[in-house]
Amino acid sequence: xxxxxxxxxxxxxxxxxxxxxxxxxxxxxxxxxxxxxxxxxxxxxxxxxxxxxxxxxxxxxxxxxxxxxxxxxxxxxxxxxxxxxxxxxxxxxxxxxxxxxxxxxxxxxxxxxxxxxxxxxxxxxxxxxxxxxxxxxxxxxxxxxxxxxxxxxxxxxxxxxxxxxxxxxxxxxxxxxxxxxxxxxxxxxxxxxxxxxxxxxxxxxxxxxxxxxxxxxxxxxxxxxxxxxxxxxxxxxxxxxxxxxxxxxxxxxxxxxxxxxxxxxxxxxxxxxxxxxxxxxxxxxxxxxxxxxxxxxxxxxxxxxxxxxxxxxxxxxxxxxxxxxxxxxxxxxxxxxxxxxxxxxxxxxxxxxxxxxxxxxxxxxxxxxxxxxxxxxxxxxxxxxxxxxxxxxxxxxxxxxxxxxx
Amino acid sequence: xxxxxxxxxxxxxxxxxxxxxxxxxxxxxxxxxxxxxxxxxxxxxxxxxxxxxxxxxxxxxxxxxxxxxxxxxxxxxxxxxxxxxxxxxxxxxxxxxxxxxxxxxxxxxxxxxxxxxxxxxxxxxxxxxxxxxxxxxxxxxxxxxxxxxxxxxxxxxxxxxxxxxxxxxxxxxxxxxxxxxxxxxxxxxxxxxxxxxxxxxxxxxxxxxxxxxxxxxxxxxxxxxxxxxxxxxxxxxxxxxxxxxxxxxxxxxxxxxxxxxxxxxxxxxxxxxxxxxxxxxxxxxxxxxxxxxxxxxxxxxxxxxxxxxxxxxxxxxxxxxxxxxxxxxxxxxxxxxxxxxxxxxxxxxxxxxxxxxxxxxxxxxxxxxxxxxxxxxxxxxxxxxxxxxxxxxxxxxxxxxxxxxx
Numbered sequence: 001x002x003x004x005x006x007x008x009x010x011x012x013x014x015x016x017x018x019x020x021x022x023x024x025x026x027x028x029x030x031x032x033x034x035x036x037x038x039x040x041x042x043x044x045x046x047x048x049x050x051x052x053x054x055x056x057x058x059x060x061x062x063x064x065x066x067x068x069x070x071x072x073x074x075x076x077x078x079x080x081x082x083x084x085x086x087x088x089x090x091x092x093x094x095x096x097x098x099x100x101x102x103x104x105x106x107x108x109x110x111x112x113x114x115x116x117x118x119x120x121x122x123x124x125x126x127x128x129x130x131x132x133x134x135x136x137x138x139x140x141x142x143x144x145x146x147x148x149x150x151x152x153x154x155x156x157x158x159x160x161x162x163x164x165x166x167x168x169x170x171x172x173x174x175x176x177x178x179x180x181x182x183x184x185x186x187x188x189x190x191x192x193x194x195x196x197x198x199x200x201x202x203x204x205x206x207x208x209x210x211x212x213x214x215x216x217x218x219x220x221x222x223x224x225x226x227x228x229x230x231x232x233x234x235x236x237x238x239x240x241x242x243x244x245x246x247x248x249x250x251x252x253x254x255x256x257x258x259x260x261x262x263x264x265x266x267x268x269x270x271x272x273x274x275x276x277x278x279x280x281x282x283x284x285x286x287x288x289x290x291x292x293x294x295x296x297x298x299x300x301x302x303x304x305x306x307x308x309x310x311x312x313x314x315x316x317x318x319x320x321x322x323x324x325x326x327x328x329x330x331x332x333x334x335x336x337x338x339x340x341x342x343x344x345x346x347x348x349x350x351x352x353x354x355x356x357x358x359x360x361x362x363x364x365x366x367x368x369x370x371x372x373x374x375x376x377x378x379x380x381x382x383x384x385x386x387x388x389x390x391x392x393x394x395x396x397x398x399x400x401x402x403x404x405x406x
Numbered sequence: 407x408x409x410x411x412x413x414x415x416x417x418x419x420x421x422x423x424x425x426x427x428x429x430x431x432x433x434x435x436x437x438x439x440x441x442x443x444x445x446x447x448x449x450x451x452x453x454x455x456x457x458x459x460x461x462x463x464x465x466x467x468x469x470x471x472x473x474x475x476x477x478x479x480x481x482x483x484x485x486x487x488x489x490x491x492x493x494x495x496x497x498x499x500x501x502x503x504x505x506x507x508x509x510x511x512x513x514x515x516x517x518x519x520x521x522x523x524x525x526x527x528x529x530x531x532x533x534x535x536x537x538x539x540x541x542x543x544x545x546x547x548x549x550x551x552x553x554x555x556x557x558x559x560x561x562x563x564x565x566x567x568x569x570x571x572x573x574x575x576x577x578x579x580x581x582x583x584x585x586x587x588x589x590x591x592x593x594x595x596x597x598x599x600x601x602x603x604x605x606x607x608x609x610x611x612x613x614x615x616x617x618x619x620x621x622x623x624x625x626x627x628x629x630x631x632x633x634x635x636x637x638x639x640x641x642x643x644x645x646x647x648x649x650x651x652x653x654x655x656x657x658x659x660x661x662x663x664x665x666x667x668x669x670x671x672x673x674x675x676x677x678x679x680x681x682x683x684x685x686x687x688x689x690x691x692x693x694x695x696x697x698x699x700x701x702x703x704x705x706x707x708x709x710x711x712x713x714x715x716x717x718x719x720x721x722x723x724x725x726x727x728x729x730x731x732x733x734x735x736x737x738x739x740x741x742x743x744x745x746x747x748x749x750x751x752x753x754x755x756x757x758x759x760x761x762x763x764x765x766x767x768x769x770x771x772x773x774x775x776x777x778x779x780x781x782x783x784x785x786x787x788x789x790x791x792x793x794x795x796x797x798x799x800x801x802x803x804x805x806x807x808x809x810x811x812x
Contacts (some may be wrong), residue, residue: 052459053458056462056486057488074751075490076488076490076508076752077488077489077490077508077511080462081483082463082482082483083483084481084482084483102482102513105482105483105511105513106511107510107752108753108789109515109787109789132808145747145751145752145753146751147751148747148749148750148751149749149750149752150751155810157802157808164792167799168753168789168797169753169788169789171795171796171797171798172743172744172747172748172753172788172795173748173751173753174747174748177797177798177799177800178799178800178801178802178806179800179801179802180801180802180803180804181803181804190802190804190806190807190808193806193807193808194806194807194809197807197808198808337578338578341551341554342578342579342580343555344555345480345482345552345553345555345579346482346551346555347514347574347578347579381515381789382574382575382578383514383571383575383787384789386570386571386574389574389577389578391573391574391577393577393584393585394582394583394584394585395584395585396563396586397587398586398588398592398595400584400586400599400600401596401599401600401603402538402561402596402599402600402604403600403603403604404582404604
């Protein structure tokens with residue numbers, strides 16, 4: 001029984017290839033690396049029916065993941081998150097079917113768990129002992145906790161403005177936490193210098209090639225949960241954009257396997273914040289790379305990424321699928337977050353709320369048609385962002401009888 | 407196709423029965439009511455193999471749940487939470503197999519979602535329009551969000567000291583939130599008076615008969631995840647104790663169905679906090695009911711319940727299964743919480759940590775044997791309790807290079 005059919009790393013820019021048995025970051029040309037598999041052998045050995053019987057975690061797709069020995073798998077049961085039909089929102093927006101893929105129901109409460117589950121497991125397989133990364137909070141929390149289970153030491157550099165709860169998660173894992181008064185790009189530069197100094201492995205977004213393999217499982221799950229008939233539109237809150245790149249890669253792989261219809265991609269939509277929208281700007285200008293966004297700022301902190309290393313891959317996925325990119329201001333996304341809690345009972349993160357606000361706008365513009373099926377990625381739990389909710393409670397004493405009767 | 411084989415409500419104290427088609431709280435004798443089913447028909451129509459094919463939510467057990475019409479089901483994909491083997495802790499405690507049933511991976515991040523999913527769905531079926539409840543936080547959060555999806559208005563009364571994040575969850579759901587400087591029993595009295603005044607339905611613990619049916623699915627899942635071979639010991643953090651009563655009921659039902667070995671119950675252990683241990687005191691004194699615990703206090707706020715309405719059912723389950731009850735002080739449970747994060751990478755809630763501390767003590771006393779299989783219920787995510795972690799971060803400036811090299 002072959003657990004993984006991983007073959008090699010390849011560079012999407014220059015075509016160079018590398019072994020998956022070595023500790024490696026970027027291509028010598030500076031590009032992120034992607035992972036390839038022996039799709040013919042997977043096709044010959046795995047069926048959809050076999051898959052349907054497996055445990056409801058992302059490891060059900062182990063043939064299409066890079067970890068070769070199952071003993072290296074570090075798992076807390078992550079994956080196969082619910083796909084929830086949002087009937088009130090469908091009505092509100094005037095669209096046949098609107099779904100939420102709820103990435104809040106995953107260890108550490110954010111989709112970052114997928115990348116860290118696969119990334120840390122592969123790091124363990126490669127005998128990596130110490131890792132470092134910049135983070136807007138959730139990735140640092142996920143990586144440091146998974147690393148703790150793997151016996152790997154973590155060094156996490158985080159902006160001061162990142163969600164406070166993620167500091168607690170990093171701290172309790174036993175990792176070293178560093179806070180910087182800046183944005184994730186500043187944290188990234190500190191990490192880049194520090195890994196050299198200390199001999200740590202850099203697991204920054206896309207400098208580490210396996211995180212994307214964990215993220216792509218969102219695409220596999222969406223396909224499987226829709227019985228291998230892909231939806232029309234998928235909306236993704238885009239910071240580093242790894243999830244969007246991963247979902248696109250997942251669908252290409254499923255097409256290679258013949259499990260979904262060839263070349264009928266869902267239109268991929270990147271949602272960004274109005275005050276941090278480098279991908280949206282590049283898309284609107286028809287460019288293939290983005291420019292650094294100065295003085296970025298948003299309540300949806302996870303997508304406060306002024307310049308993504310994989311911007312060219314995100315834009316490529318958008319163009320190839322006839323997708324688009326949309327910027328949402330904070331007031332709009334926070335209003336949508338509240339509406340979703342009250343209409344659908346889901347307290348989602350501001351990044352997730354921004355994708356629903358995007359759907360509303362794209363329907364108004366008729367870019368999304370009334371009879372289409374749309375999936376929004378809610379990338380985390382609302383409870384990680386307590387500051388997005390203002391409480392108006394009534395203080396009562398023990399002898400009170402509440403009386404609202406007319 | 408019969409969706410539910412529910413038959414009636416019965417009183418475990420006086421034996422009276424009631425219809426499940428009416429809005430009802432307690433028995434006229436004052437006891438909580440329990441739900442019964444037509445087990446013979448379930449036996450004839452449902453197999454373990456059929457069950458294995460169903461979606462990974464608690465609704466897979468719908469024949470054994472009280473909601474008759476699937477259209478009334480309010481679900482966010484709750485249930486089939488991971489059962490994680492804790493290998494480092496097994497070694498630490500000197501026990502063959504220690505598992506965590508992780509109830510953090512559920513909507514709203516606590517096991518309370520199970521009770522509210524079933525309770526709110528049944529409330530919808532019974533045309534209830536407005537509910538009220540006292541809560542230590544997590545139940546109020548879960549009920550108000552599920553109720554929002556059902557179009558039911560909620561009134562939530564919460565102690566001032568309840569986890570702050572749960573105020574945010576209640577608020578964003580659109581519920582009315584009331585805060586009282588007291589404990590949950592004080593909140594309960596306010597609710598009892600207010601439901602009469604306003605004509606709301608009282609969904610307090612065990613005054614509402616269906617919440618326990620949601621909680622019992624933890625027992626079904628444990629049985630199914632262990633391939634219908636029950637573990638030796640199950641440890642549960644006990645406030646109101648509905649989960650423990652529910653798990654006991656689940657195993658009795660599975661025995662009735664012939665799905666698990668007859669009368670071979672896991673020993674059920676109730677964990678309480680040292681400064682709120684009414685069940686432990688009653689158990690140590692061999693009593694069948696507990697007394698009100700004055701001046702209760704604990705960091706594990708969910709189990710700060712001075713007197714549980716279902717105490718006699720909890721004690722009955724403990725006695726019948728040769729279980730026990732153990733009190734853990736805050737310092738001990740917080741130390742265990744930290745150790746679990748660092749050894750197992752899991753940031754769990756203080757209530758859950760108390761169950762692991764209990765296992766450590768019971769192994770030291772040889773009450774748990776080295777070759778036994780133990781399951782601890784982690785009833786929620788650590789991130790809902792940020793105050794349990796003190797952060798010791800290093801502040802760095804943008805030009806820093808971290809240097810820890812020797």
